[in-house]
Amino acid sequence: MNITTYEHQTLKIGHTLNGHTITADHIEALQRFHAREPRYFSPIYRGVKFNQHVGVIHTAGITVEILPKIDRHTDDEQNWRDLLFGMLKAIGDLKVHAPTRAKVKTKKTDLLDLYFHWFLAETDYLFRRGLVKKYRQTQSQQKALKGRLDFPNHIRKNTVHKERFHVHHTVYDQNHRLHQILNATLDAIARTAGHSQQQAKALRQDMPDTAPLPRIDATTFDKITLNRKTKPYEQALGIARLILLSLHPDLSAGDTQSLALMFDMNTLWEKFVYKSLKKQETEEDFPYTVHAQQTKRFWENSTLRPDILLTPKATPASQTQNHERAQSENIILDTKWKNIDYGRPSSRDLQQTFAYKHYFQANQSALVYPHHNSESDDIKAVFHGQGKHGGLIRIAPSTDILEWEHTIAQQVQDWIRA
Structure with missing residues (x-):
């Protein structure tokens, strides 16, 4: 369920927005999210009250888009949505300066779908131009001695099979950190209900299989160094960073994920005025x-x-x-x-x-x-x-x-x- 509201407004049980009625389950899901991430709104009796943060929150089947608004008498959602997108692009916090591979329209598109669409467009572009291979070290059982013999494991595993060798060797393939991050992002989008879910699933099937990353945090991205061959990955990785670091596991709802792409309007306004003058x-x-x-x-x-x-x-x-x-x-x-x-x-x-x-x-x-x-x-x-x-x-x-x-x-x- 997708609904749109504004900063500093409240959502209460029984409210109807965008043709949807807010239920007790929706408020309960948002309050569970608040227990993990309390910055964006406050619980109130039978509802929640948003503060100066704007963006989008997705949790337990409900997607809430929070738009900026300074005129209480005007409810033109698209104007305020366009204004938010424009400010984010102008100051660079949208992480992509322009939709270079696909024409993305903001009409009736919330911030979550916009990020998803741009990530999918960038990843599809990388797939069509040819995914980069990289060298990596691995160990495996081989029928020919190549690389460095792992003598302890060779003795332990090949006492009977004399024709095999357990070796450390170098492979050149697509199973590396960049594709692990792209696949993790595709999996996250595929688990999130929305317009991009099916496209993410289809693209994930086309991507090469990679070993899962045991943990993804800011250091995962900070350690990445791009070169001439991997420079085209920069935008996709930038959006992936924002999406993956915004994920919050909803422990009470099985494998579902909660996600918040939120921006403080005070900071956004400050940066926008600064950038406007700097230009x-x-x-x-x-x-x-x-x-x-x-x-x-x-x-x-x-x-x-x-x-x-x-x-x-x-x-x-x-x-x-x-x-x-x-x-x-x-x-x-x-x-x-x-x-x-x-x-x-x-x-x-x-x-x-x-x-x-x-x-x-x-x-x-x-x-x-x-x-x-x-x-x-x-x-x-x-x-x-x-x-x-x-x-x-x-x-x-x-x-x-x-x-x-x-x-x-x-x-x-x-x-x-x-």
């Missing part, structure tokens, strides 16, 4: 160098780390200025994935950006929010008693990602010049 850095009319999360210590082991720091680009004139004056021209941007309808940021957000401004000796600082109204005015004000400017930049989301990136950079510049 403009090479433009002549953009006078700043963009830095992400610069850190200063302010008390014992505590530090301050604003999301984005803009420093003026070096010019002949600026090189003659002293360091203190150059610092005073810095701009602090602190991103917040929140909807503030009436321009009323929380005191905590304002205090935070003021502290950043003070410790980084910046002249201006702004809180950068998404906003559903493209005609909303940004706000610039002076911190009382300080003579330094702070304010709000509110940016309307757009599914045209390139246009949205340009709008962010332009709106930030307009705010600074105001």
Whole structure:
């Protein structure tokens, strides 16, 4: 069963979404998942409540797609789905920069199926171009002496069969780490109900048999070194890493697997604003160098780390200025994935950006929010008693990602010049 909801919303027994009614079994399955992975939602009475994480969770026959949303009055699923896909692609967290082997459409496709489809397309591409063989060491019984004789095992196993030799030798075949990972991912997809299940099963039958990996974790992938021959495996392995490291065994449901591909919208928004500004850095009319999360210590082991720091680009004139004056021209941007309808940021957000401004000796600082109204005015004000400017930049989301990136950079510049 596939359902779609939004960040910070609740699912309760009896709710109907996408034509499906939430039952007690569905809520129980999600609460079992929460016991293993508590980051993405909280149990409530007869239901669950999601937080700022978005993406997709699959467990015990239910797939829940959680989309971002800042306008409570608009329920256009496809717009918010396209926005999420676009942001992930723009910052590189989708693990593939573009669907190079197949045209993948996001229409009515949740994040889980999108990842599965891209992995299957990449693996099918590798299979059709010819799978790579590699050398590996093995031991076996042979009728001819080749390689190095394993004398203890030879004596133990071949006392009767004098015509056999137990040897260590080198083979050149397709039973190696890269294909073991691909097969493990295909098996995981085949066990997950969805549109990609049958395709995964068919492709798995075409793949060579490989020895199962006893354990797959981050070090399994970190130890892989690709060369000229294995470079085409890079994208498939990148998606496989995300899928396999997101798997959670559902011990109460036999061999079924739970899977979560989830992203923190606060982090995603911060990275997206940073990437949008960074792309403009090479433009002549953009006078700043963009830095992400610069850190200063302010008390014992505590530090301050604003999301984005803009420093003026070096010019002949600026090189003659002293360091203190150059610092005073810095701009602090602190991103917040929140909807503030009436321009009323929380005191905590304002205090935070003021502290950043003070410790980084910046002249201006702004809180950068998404906003559903493209005609909303940004706000610039002076911190009382300080003579330094702070304010709000509110940016309307757009599914045209390139246009949205340009709008962010332009709106930030307009705010600074105001």
